[in-house]
Amino acid sequence: MKIHPLITTTDELADLCERLGRSEFVAVDTEFMRENTYYPLLCLVQVGNEEEAAAIDPLADGIDLAPLLELLTENEDVLKVFHAGGQDVEIIYNLTGKTPHPIFDTQVAMMAVSQNEQIGYANLVESWLGKTIDKGARFTDWSRRPLTERQIEYAIGDVTYLAKIFPRLLKKLIKTERGSWLNAEMDKLADPANYANDLELAWHRIRPPSRSAVVLGRLKALAAWRETEAQDKNIPRGRIMRDETLADLASQPPKKQDDLAKVRGLSQAWKDNDIGKRLMRVLRDAGPLPSDEMPDKPKRGAPLGKEGALVADLLKLLLKIRAREIDVAARLLTRSDELEALAAGVRKLPVLEGWRYEVFGRDALDLVEGKLAFAVENGRLKMTHIDDAEPPSQEQAAE
Template structure:
């Protein structure tokens, strides 16, 4: 179990990877105490029984640039499982995305392995092996790593070779490779990972939607997000959503008022956080009514045809079973309601989804198709 601790060692491994068709990649990281994930380990494996190594990004003087250069090499496929968090780390730290990318979780959903299939399941079903998961929740920032940690970490890229080759062959045979590529576009879009403090209020769930209240929510969320990013601490360590809503409702005017909060952390009642809270509320109080934030309530006003929505659910189940693709990957329940309400700018009606489900869904809405039950199966009938 070789661990690379210098830039030169990483460069030599990546030079070998440049000559191959693909490389499998995984990471171990910590995020409980920081806003941005702390990269603690990178695992890499070459095809077949080629070299498999651990890269220690916590080693003094090690640069990840050789790996980032490999990411930019479009002749080598970069294979991950459930890549989103890994890609966020590399985007934040290196401003780079692997190109081309292959995510075995997405591919497995297209290949009929169900929704959000786990790596352990694919190892068992495809690689015919078992994983020892006892090291899953260890502290990956502590050094030295134990042999058990190293073995666990390497298993996340060595079995991935068999899984990738199996799924890639299945996609090629079925002609669905483009489907996976389409799904992965969102994972390599910077907008997926950029969190703007000015938009943070949209993630706060509220019951009250008055202008003054929402202005306070917006400014408090803006301050919290900006502070969390600049200090690299979780937003919940600044103050939690319930405290934010309390502050937006009570609107304390000074530090003495803040001290009366039931939900605000003690550390947030003084210093920079307290000053930031009071300034945010002051800005909100001075905001003109026309500048108050407004929630998008368009979807709430839609008139959903419940009978049509139910028919669309039956059609989706049938199409998913016939195609072997996970239902939720094709369309969500919210998608079906939007279609039943007459909306057409819906993901389920675009791209490969239109081929599998969307085109027939529109024909069903237009009265051009009917559904017939025969035993436990449902078939589409032309009208």
């Protein structure tokens, strides 16, 4: 594989992207800093296929990332391969308003061929290639220039290894006929709605202090205001105020600006500075949350009852057994809350649809309906359908 020197000009980038645009796939990774800014600061982009790889410096003077962004978001003929790519996709969305498509995430794909639910990149490389990654450069300051050779070598390694692993992983998926299982998961990863920063929905990330429409209305207004303040100052939202402080203000709003000095989590300066004035204005103007935006009442485990809880535990045991049997991550099949809903009598569930029903849901439903039992054979748990079990002999019955 050819490794290019660090790309710092638009012409070099355009030439690279023109070649990669004729590939079947391109492996992608990014290095960024987000500790001190609202939006992640993109510091390096690594791309490659089975023939060549390069690191691109987005902070280089005069470089235009348009050829790269067009390759990632407009070229539908090239599959974009990431590992745990959520944050990488977010950065591309922030730059373009679009997400890479079509997309493939090796961390997600590993759930279909192993019991690993969130395998790290280093472990992925170790298991597939037998190589150990030098993690020394992982937590360096990627925004500082010039980058060292060690940093660049480490960064490019992320896509050179990925370009070698992807074809092998894809081959295994095809052999096991599980590739179709991942379609919905990959579409979800590429859905722009996951990355859109809607101010009207910012309050959803905060634990509500109450179900009062008045309190939730203030919470919504405060959350949107905090996002705007953080964007304007280009600092993390937590630097404006923490979630806990915001929730306290929504629940117990101060009557006058001087009272902000008494709020835990705010400095004394808020009692007479401009940001304090803007905060008080938001609280004053906030109305109750409209009825159609009120959150659903939380589902509690109590309605399951003792027997239902036992059934849910059996379903979770069944899930562990099935995941082990077919060597797949349990989380890809279903989640605990879904199993509890199944035990409580809910039948409109993803686990009872499509391939999940064929692989696990049918047996889960049979267990709930008393058609499936557990047995021990050679020291291992297995499932037995009641209708398929052989009746006991007279001697066994007599015993």
